[in-house]
Amino acid sequence: MRRDQFGARTLLFIDEIHRFSKTQQDALLPHVEAGTVTLIGATTENPSFGVVAALLSRCRVVRLEALSDPELAELAQRAVIDRERGLGALHVTIDPEVTAQLVAAAAGDARRLYSVLEVAAELARRSVPPAPGAADDDAAPAAITAEHIAEAAQGRNLMYDKAGDEHYGVVSVFIKSMRGSDPDAAVYWMTRMIEAGEDPRFVLRRMVIFAAEDVGNADPQALGVAVAALQAVELVGLPEGVLPMTQAVTYLALAPKSNTALTAYAAARKLVTERGALPVPARYRPGSTALDRAMGHGHGYKYPHDFAGHYVPEDYLPEELQGEAIYRPSGSGFEAELARRLAAIAERKKRSGG
Numbered sequence: 001m002r003r004d005q006f007g008a009r010t011l012l013f014i015d016e017i018h019r020f021s022k023t024q025q026d027a028l029l030p031h032v033e034a035g036t037v038t039l040i041g042a043t044t045e046n047p048s049f050g051v052v053a054a055l056l057s058r059c060r061v062v063r064l065e066a067l068s069d070p071e072l073a074e075l076a077q078r079a080v081i082d083r084e085r086g087l088g089a090l091h092v093t094i095d096p097e098v099t100a101q102l103v104a105a106a107a108g109d110a111r112r113l114y115s116v117l118e119v120a121a122e123l124a125r126r127s128v129p130p131a132p133g134a135a136d137d138d139a140a141p142a143a144i145t146a147e148h149i150a151e152a153a154q155g156r157n158l159m160y161d162k163a164g165d166e167h168y169g170v171v172s173v174f175i176k177s178m179r180g181s182d183p184d185a186a187v188y189w190m191t192r193m194i195e196a197g198e199d200p201r202f203v204l205r206r207m208v209i210f211a212a213e214d215v216g217n218a219d220p221q222a223l224g225v226a227v228a229a230l231q232a233v234e235l236v237g238l239p240e241g242v243l244p245m246t247q248a249v250t251y252l253a254l255a256p257k258s259n260t261a262l263t264a265y266a267a268a269r270k271l272v273t274e275r276g277a278l279p280v281p282a283r284y285r286p287g288s289t290a291l292d293r294a295m296g297h298g299h300g301y302k303y304p305h306d307f308a309g310h311y312v313p314e315d316y317l318p319e320e321l322q323g324e325a326i327y328r329p330s331g332s333g334f335e336a337e338l339a340r341r342l343a344a345i346a347e348r349k350k351r352s353g354g
Helices: 002-006 022-034 069-081 086-090 096-106 110-126 146-153 165-179 183-195 200-218 221-236 242-254 260-275 290-294 335-352
Strands: 010-015 037-042 092-094 142-144
Touching: 022 037, 069 092, 069 096, 069 110, 092 096, 092 110, 096 110, 096 146, 110 142, 110 146, 165 183, 165 200, 165 242, 183 200, 183 242, 200 221, 200 242, 200 260, 200 335, 221 242
Parallel strands: 010 037, 092 142
Antiparallel strands: none
């Protein structure tokens, strides 16, 4: 109506737009397309997950970064020297060293900076008793100290949403740090999650998966270390549980790496999906009943323990897949020994004509 009568455009700002349901977001589409409103949506989530694709395709995504330390320091100084409004009217001072501590506590968030500064300024004023008979405007400025900032901040604000984009970013770099054999970074990111209130079992589950997916048989003990850490934390809880967690993280980071558990399963899955349910060779089926035996089940099966070295050259895959190589061990860590064993088995098969 404003556009039709007065030629004025309507600006629609929706904060936390990811909280709108899919139906509610879809209802905005025709009005955005028709130009009835200019939509600005704000969200702390990844818009690819929090905003429906149709609406997102009609918008320009602008990512707002955290403020830099110099920018936060400038905001703090402005607030302190402005005597007409805001914190400046409280007659406080803050030196550069304390400003740096304030900026660190803000962690890129101007709103948190102002909140901490406001409380610290009030603490500073209370610590300086007024002179008898002096007016407030005549009182000497109170100095904000490091102790005031520490008390006002009550710990550093760690940006971490258990269900949001930052959550997945930290988890991702945590796993990549272990995969990249960087124990310093791995412990740092693990600590970021724990100190931000993440459930330690979530972190430990990622470590158990990592031990199988990224270390595997290059160090068979890695999986046991990760599982033992999980059991230890369930036994002792936090805060002591961070010790077995740290022990396990540093072990996993420095363990030799192999992803053959992942590649072997992927190769087997590809064969299963492409070839379907191929029949089990008759000689490997159980010959439990007379009918089974009459159908040839179990006939011709060679029991490995009856042969030298507890091995007999055989191929246990379905007949259509015999000769397929699914598990290809790497040359990393203990898996080099497994590669040697596999090569020896292949040589015995070749000599036997299998």
